[in-house]
Amino acid sequence: MDSRVSELIHCGDNLFSKKSSLLSLWQEIADNMYPERADFTVQRNLGQAFAENLMTSFPLMARRDLGNSFASMLRRDKWFDLGTQQEDREDHAAKQWLEWATGVQYRAMYDRKTQFVRATKEADHDFAAFGQTVIFVDLNRYRDTLVYRCYHLRDVAWCENADGEIDTIHRNWKPTARDLCKIFPKTCAQSVKDCETKEPYKEFKCRHIIMPADCYESSSGKKWRTPYVSIFIDIENSVILEEVGSLTKKYVIPRWQTVSGSQYAYSPATVAALPDARLIQAMTLTLLEAGEKAVSPPMLAVENAIRGDVALYAGGITWVDKEYDERLGEVLRPLTQDMRGMPQGMNMREELKNAITQAFYLNQLNLPQVAGATAYEISQRVQEYIRQALPIFAPMEMDYNGALCDETFTLLMANGAFGPPDTIPQSIRGAETQFRFKSPLNDAIAMEKGQHFQSAAQMLATAVQIDPTVAADYDVHTAFRDAADGVGIPAKWFRSEDDAAAIVQQQQQQQAMLQATQTIHGGAQVAEQVGKAGKALNDAGMAA
Numbered sequence: 378m379d380s381r382v383s384e385l386i387h388c389g390d391n392l393f394s395k396k397s398s399l400l401s402l403w404q405e406i407a408d409n410m411y412p413e414r415a416d417f418t419v420q421r422n423l424g425q426a427f428a429e430n431l432m433t434s435f436p437l438m439a440r441r442d443l444g445n446s447f448a449s450m451l452r453r454d455k456w457f458d459l460g461t462q463q464e465d466r467e468d469h470a471a472k473q474w475l476e477w478a479t480g481v482q483y484r485a486m487y488d489r490k491t492q493f494v495r496a497t498k499e500a501d502h503d504f505a506a507f508g509q510t511v512i513f514v515d516l517n518r519y520r521d522t523l524v525y526r527c528y529h530l531r532d533v534a535w536c537e538n539a540d541g542e543i544d545t546i547h548r549n550w551k552p553t554a555r556d557l558c559k560i561f562p563k564t565c566a567q568s569v570k571d572c573e574t575k576e577p578y579k580e581f582k583c584r585h586i587i588m589p590a591d592c593y594e595s596s597s598g599k600k601w602r603t604p605y606v607s608i609f610i611d612i613e614n615s616v617i618l619e620e621v622g623s624l625t626k627k628y629v630i631p632r633w634q635t636v637s638g639s640q641y642a643y644s645p646a647t648v649a650a651l652p653d654a655r656l657i658q659a660m661t662l663t664l665l666e667a668g669e670k671a672v673s674p675p676m677l678a679v680e681n682a683i684r685g686d687v688a689l690y691a692g693g694i695t696w697v698d699k700e701y702d703e704r705l706g707e708v709l710r711p712l713t714q715d716m717r718g719m720p721q722g723m724n725m726r727e728e729l730k731n732a733i734t735q736a737f738y739l740n741q742l743n744l745p746q747v748a749g750a751t752a753y754e755i756s757q758r759v760q761e762y763i764r765q766a767l768p769i770f771a772p773m774e775m776d777y778n779g780a781l782c783d784e785t786f787t788l789l790m791a792n793g794a795f796g797p798p799d800t801i802p803q804s805i806r807g808a809e810t811q812f813r814f815k816s817p818l819n820d821a822i823a824m825e826k827g828q829h830f831q832s833a834a835q836m837l838a839t840a841v842q843i844d845p846t847v848a849a850d851y852d853v854h855t856a857f858r859d860a861a862d863g864v865g866i867p868a869k870w871f872r873s874e875d876d877a878a879a880i881v882q883q884q885q886q887q888q889a890m891l892q893a894t895q896t897i898h899g900g901a902q903v904a905e906q907v908g909k910a911g912k913a914l915n916d917a918g919m920a921a
Contacts, residue, residue: 381594382615385608389547389584392534399641400531403507406647409654410440411506417531432661435730436654439737443646444502446742451773452497455483456815457782461808471805478795485794486785488522496525497781503530504777505737508633508644511548514784515627516792518560523785535630537640538589544605546587546628551580557611557618566614582612587626625787631777645768650736657729664722671719674711682708741765774814782812 400417407415412427428437459479461467467475486493496512503510511533513526532549554572557565572579586608590601593608603622611618632642678687684696687709697708734740789795798806841848 379615379617382610382617385586385610386584386612386615389534389586392536392547393549396534396641403530406506406644406651409651409658410436410647411502412437414503414506414529416529432658432665435657436650436733439650439733439739440502440506440647442739443737444505446739447501447504447773448497450742451770451778451814454815455479457483457778458813458815459782459786460811460813461805462811463805463808466804466808468802468804471802474800474802475805481794482782482786482789485523485789486525490517491523491525493523493525496527499527503527504631504633504644504773506644506647508642508647510631510777512629512781513627514625514629514781514788516788520792523788533628533630535628535640543630543640544589544626545592546585546626546630548585548628550583550585552583553578553580557581557583561609561618564616564618566611566616568614569611581614583618584610584612586610587623587628590622593620624791625784627784629777629780629784631773631780633772646737650733653729653732653736657726657733660722660726660729664719664726667716667719667722670714671716674714677710677712679706679708738769741769778814779812783810786810786812 404415404417404419407413407417408430412431415421415427428434431437457479459475459482461471461475485491500510500512507530509530511528511530513524513528515524516522517524528548533546535543535546538544552560554569555577557569558573569581587605588608590603590606593601593606601622603624605623605626606620607623607627608620609618610616634645635642673689676687676689679701682698682701684698686695688695695709701708795801837848
């Protein structure tokens with residue numbers, strides 16, 4: 378075996394070994410709240426029923442609602458805008474180009490062939506249940522469109538560098554012989570080629586590795602000009618199928634809540650809900666049994682007095698011995714039970730449902746109602762919503778949506794999707810990109826910015842009544858553009874600052890010319906009146 382292959386496989390096996398105990402926790406979480414993913418430590422067969430061990434589906438529905446809310450609240454409509462980290466460099470031409478580039482990337486991501494919606498749908502529920510997910514982002518085999526895939530957490534292991542960033546990723550993969558021969562026709566092992574015709578669907582253990590280029594030395598001594606290297610290995614045959622440089626990590630691994638000392642994250646929702654999810658299953662089973670006893674109570678029968686089986690179904694007849702003396706009691710009667718605890722049990726169950734609802738943040742996902750409220754009340758409710766929603770949205774915007782958009786933008790830029798680099802406006806050329814996202818949280822912040830503009834306008838109107846010179850302290854044009862950008866008004870609706878300044882100057886010149894014309898016209902009228910008056914006086918003198 379090649380020493381390089383052996384070393385790569387050994388490093389990956391070590392990472393998977395360290396996370397083996399974590400699979401048990403993920404299996405427990407999935408059993409209670411995500412049965413579709415409950416195959417971390419067991420092999421699930423096709424057609425096997427989901428959630429057959431559960432008594433109530435409420436924890437499943439709570440996780441489902443949280444997972445569905447991510448897409449509806451964070452990726453609705455055109456949910457991102459391309460920007461730069463130096464907003465002061467974004468002139469009007471730059472804003473127009475950024476809006477155009479945003480449209481290009483949006484159409485590329487939501488092309489039907491990319492399966493972006495499918496991948497993020499699966500990823501959202503992994504994120505809600507386990508606090509992390511793995512999304513693969515790359516070009517397809519024909520390099521004519523993007524491709525997105527969500528991989529099972531069981532099959533992926535990773536580690537962090539000294540800066541706490543994930544830079545090494547190992548993914549177990551079981552392609553068929555047919556797929557291996559199609560993807561790697563020149564490097565796949567002979568045993569795989571032999572199976573292509575005889576057993577095309579036989580699976581082989583393979584592994585995909587992404588690691589820093591400076592940590593990997595190629596057998597050919599090649600010096601990588603990219604920050605990462607992508608390696609495919611056939612583990613069963615100890616063959617390197619492919620080793621190529623990569624500009625990106627290809628994998629986006631957002632993490633919700635991390636703890637020091639571990640590269641793996643947790644979901645604060647399921648950590649809080651798991652004890653209640655276990656308890657509500659046991660409590661529901663007890664209540665179901667109690668309810669069944671209340672509707673179909675256990676029966677008390679007299680021995681040797683009943684002939685045959687007891688027929689408790691509708692229309693059934695139970696035969697008893699005619700010589701039995703009924704003064705001794707009914708031959709068949711319900712067993713007396715105390716059902717006074719049922720209402721208390723139902724109340725306790727409702728309290729558990731409320732606790733699970735709060736654990737999954739379902740009571741915090743709606744904007745506060747502001748109808749009929751004053752401006753101050755609206756501001757306070759918005760602030761309260763921001764404080765409550767920030768723990769949910771902040772990790773997803775930066776580590777999930779942000780990383781996904783950055784990875785996609787890098788791929789598109791490297792493959793010429795945005796045209797030649799010299800078409801980028803000079804003002805932002807070379808600037809670091811930064812995506813801005815549309816979400817209830819950001820909408821609330823933008824609403825607050827608009828309210829600040831209105832408040833400033835009201836204050837200015839009051840101050841001008843006291844001292845008109847105060848108007849010189851307020852830059853209306855800058856404030857209006859800033860507020861418009863904050864609430865998301867498209868840049869193409871506005872003229873550039875230079876064009877607007879030229880129009881203002883032209884209007885001022887026209888106003889000055891109008892005033893000059895009026896002055897000249899007024900002077901001519903005065904002269905004419907003076908001339909008429911002089912003539913009248915002259916005529917009067919001659920008459921005298």
